[in-house]
Structure formats: structure tokens, C-alpha cells
Amino acid sequence: xxxRPALVVRLRNWVGDVVLGVPALRRLAQRYQLxxxxxxxxxxxxxAYRWPVHPLPSTWRERVALLARLRREVRAGTGPxxxxxxxxxxxxxxxxxxxxxxxxxxxxxxxxxxxxxxLGRAVPRPRGLHEFEIYWQLAGALLGEQAAxxxxxxxxxxxxxxxxxxxxxxxxxxxxxxxxxxxxxxxTWDKKPKTWPGFADFAARELPRWGRPVxxxxxxxxxxxxxxxxxxxxxLERVGLGAYAAxxxxxxxxxxxxxxxxxxxxxxxxPLLSVLGPSEPAQWGAWGPGVEFVRGPGATxxxxxxxxxxxxxxxxxx
Numbered sequence: 001x002x003x004r005p006a007l008v009v010r011l012r013n014w015v016g017d018v019v020l021g022v023p024a025l026r027r028l029a030q031r032y033q034l035x036x037x038x039x040x041x042x043x044x045x046x047x048a049y050r051w052p053v054h055p056l057p058s059t060w061r062e063r064v065a066l067l068a069r070l071r072r073e074v075r076a077g078t079g080p081x082x083x084x085x086x087x088x089x090x091x092x093x094x095x096x097x098x099x100x101x102x103x104x105x106x107x108x109x110x111x112x113x114x115x116x117x118x119l120g121r122a123v124p125r126p127r128g129l130h131e132f133e134i135y136w137q138l139a140g141a142l143l144g145e146q147a148a149x150x151x152x153x154x155x156x157x158x159x160x161x162x163x164x165x166x167x168x169x170x171x172x173x174x175x176x177x178x179x180x181x182x183x184x185x186x187x188t189w190d191k192k193p194k195t196w197p198g199f200a201d202f203a204a205r206e207l208p209r210w211g212r213p214v215x216x217x218x219x220x221x222x223x224x225x226x227x228x229x230x231x232x233x234x235x236l237e238r239v240g241l242g243a244y245a246a247x248x249x250x251x252x253x254x255x256x257x258x259x260x261x262x263x264x265x266x267x268x269x270x271p272l273l274s275v276l277g278p279s280e281p282a283q284w285g286a287w288g289p290g291v292e293f294v295r296g297p298g299a300t301x302x303x304x305x306x307x308x309x310x311x312x313x314x315x316x317x318x
Contacts, residue, residue: 004033006074008067008087008105010096011038013056014186015241015260018042019267020132020287021090023150024139025051028088031143035070037063045241048156060099067103085120085142090135092125094118108142110134132287152288155267157246165246172234178213179315180248180265181233182256184222192278194258199275200229202304208232209318210311212252217244217261253314255307262286273310277301 007028011018018038028034029051036042036053043053054070057063067087074086089096089109097118100107106120116122123141126134133149140146168174181203185194196202207214216233218226226235239247244261248254249268256262256272258279265272266288274286276295285293294310296302312318 004031005084006035006086007032008035008037008070008074008107010056010087010089010091010100010107011036011042012090013039015041015045016263016284016286017090017131018045019153019155019260019263021135022046022153022155022267023132024135025049027136027139028142033074035074037066037070041241045245047161047242048158060095063099064102067099067105071103071105087120088138088142089119090138108138110138130283130285130287152269153267154269155245155264157249157268158242161240161242161246164240164243165250168236168239168243168247169250172236174213174215174234176250177252178215178250179207179210180215180217180251180254180261180270181207181230182216182254182259182261183230184219184225185257185259189258189278189280194277194279196257196275196277196301198301198304198307199257202307203230204232206304206308206311210315211318212315215247215251217247253311255311256286258284266291271314273307273314275302275307 034051036051037056038053040055046053054066057066085106085108087100087105087107089100089107092110092112094113094115097109097115101118108121109119110125111122112125126137136149183199214233216226216230217236217239223237245264245268248265248270251270254265254270254272256274258276262272262274263286266286271290272286274291274293276293278299281293292310294302294307
């Protein structure tokens with residue numbers, strides 16, 4: 001049997017949330033054998049850590065069956081739990097807590113949506129903190145030792161992802177000092193779009209002034225917009241998150257909406273201009289010392305002049 005007990009961890013469903021939770025996972029991995037459950041892209045994103053990542057099934061019956069199988073497997077390898085907590089539920093939903101309960105796992109998670117009775121241990125969800133700090137504190141609650149959160153995420157990159165990024169740069173003739181843009185964003189904030197309306201015009205009129213290669217990596221379903229609205233950018237399709245992170249790690253700058261790739265850029269230490277309108281950076285913004293939020297007054301979209309000024313501060317005058 002392993003000297004470290006096993007811990008089943010349900011990840012959040014969005015790229016940005018998983019990225020923000022990486023330091024908490026690394027902290028837990030010092031004491032536990034992690035067995036992660038998350039979206040299909042999570043394994044590629046976290047490959048460098050060599051944690052087992054099980055794809056999250058689409059139905060609740062399949063999810064319960066997967067969690068029950070993991071319970072049997074991890075207990076076979078580590079022995080009886082003695083009633084201890086053997087799972088972490090990062091999502092806030094009632095259904096995720098129910099799935100752990102039906103699978104026979106005792107999970108720690110936040111007391112939210114009346115799900116405390118379903119969890120092995122429910123802790124209050126802190127108010128007024130960034131989500132990064134909330135995930136960090138949940139790990140600390142399980143470990144029984146709180147500590148100041150790190151100032152950066154420092155996402156590890158797998159060697160093969162660096163090789164994939166190098167190959168893409170060679171094939172497309174991408175030189176040093178390139179800029180990556182992400183004009184996409186999933187979901188809304190307070191029922192308002194999270195995509196800067198001036199992004200396409202800025203990319204066409206302003207970015208060419210710097211004379212740098214501009215890259216865009218659309219996700220599934222975003223390819224047509226990338227080609228039609230951003231014809232001046234080098235479009236790299238079907239790039240996995242690990243290779244995307246490696247590409248970002250060598251970029252001079254990323255300009256992004258409030259979206260997962262912006263979190264990726266901050267996590268690998270790339271200077272990031274996060275162009276925001278209605279989003280609230282104090283709770284959900286990208287985390288890291290190289291992050292700058294560009295927004296207008298009263299949670300409005302910034303002007304092109306404001307974004308141009310921020311780019312100039314990072315890249316120098318065109």
C-alpha cells in the first residue's frame with residue numbers, strides 16, 4: 001500500500017477555473033495521491049503533473065458509476081479510509097455533491113445550495129475573495145493548515161507540448177516577439193457578453209503598427225470567426241491546451257477577453273492585457289504579476305485608445 005492516501009478530486013468545468021486551482025492541486029499532491037475527474041481537455045492541460053485524469057461522463061448515472069469505481073480502486077490500493085475525507089468537490093453545484101454521496105465517497109466542499117448534508121465535510125464559502133484564493137483555502141481546510149496563497153500559478157509544461165509549439169512555429173514561419181489574441185469568450189457576465197466589441201477593429205487597424213506576428217488559436221466552433229473577422233492573424237486550429245500554453249509561454253504579449261486562454265497566459269508568466277467590460281476581475285480575473293486589466297469606467301468596455309496605450313506600455317511605441 002502507498003504511504004500517501006488516495007484523494008478523488010472533481011475539477012471545475014471551465015478552463016480558467018481549472019487553471020486557478022492548479023496551486024491547490026499541487027498542495028494536495030504533497031500529501032495525497034490525486035485521482036482527478038474533469039472535462040476531456042483537462043488531461044492535456046495537466047499532463048506535466050502526471051496525475052491520473054478521468055474524463056467526466058455526460059450523464060449523472062455514468063458519473064456516479066465512475067466515482068464508485070474510483071472509490072473501489074483507491075481503497076483497494078490504500079486500505080480502509082476509517083471514515084476520513086477521501087474526495088474534494090471543487091464545483092459548487094448540488095448535483096456534484098449528490099454524485100459523491102451516491103458513489104460512497106466522503107467529499108469536502110463548500111456549503112452551498114443546501115448541499116451540506118451530502119458532503120462528508122462542508123466548509124463555508126469565503127466572501128470577498130478571488131476564486132484562486134477560495135480553491136487554495138479549500139485545500140488548506142482539508143490539510144488542516146492555512147497559508148498565504150502564491151502570487152503566481154506557474155503552470156508546468158510537458159516536454160511534448162513544447163515540441164508541438166516549436167513545430168507549429170516552424171511550419172508557419174512564426175518568429176520571435178509574437179502577440180497572441182483571444183477575442184472569444186464563453187458564457188456571459190450578468191447576462192452581458194464578455195467579448196469586446198472593438199476587438200476585430202483593433203486587430204485590423206492598431207496591431208499591425210507594431211509589425212509583430214499575431215496568432216489566434218480558435219477553439220471548436222470558433223474557426224469561422226477567426227478567419228472572417230481576423231484575417232491578418234496567423235490562425236492555428238485544433239491546438240490542444242497544453243500546446244497552446246507552450247505557445248503562450250514564448251509570446252511577447254497576449255490580448256484576451258475574459259476567457260480561459262487569458263488564464264493560461266497568466267499561468268505561464270506571459271504578459272497579459274485582459275480586456276474587460278462587465279466582468280469582475282476581483283473575483284474571476286486572471287491571476288499573476290504580469291496581468292493588467294483594461295476596462296472603461298463603471299464596468300464598461302475600454303476605448304481603442306486605452307488598449308493601444310496599454311499595448312504601448314508593454315511593447316514600446318510602434
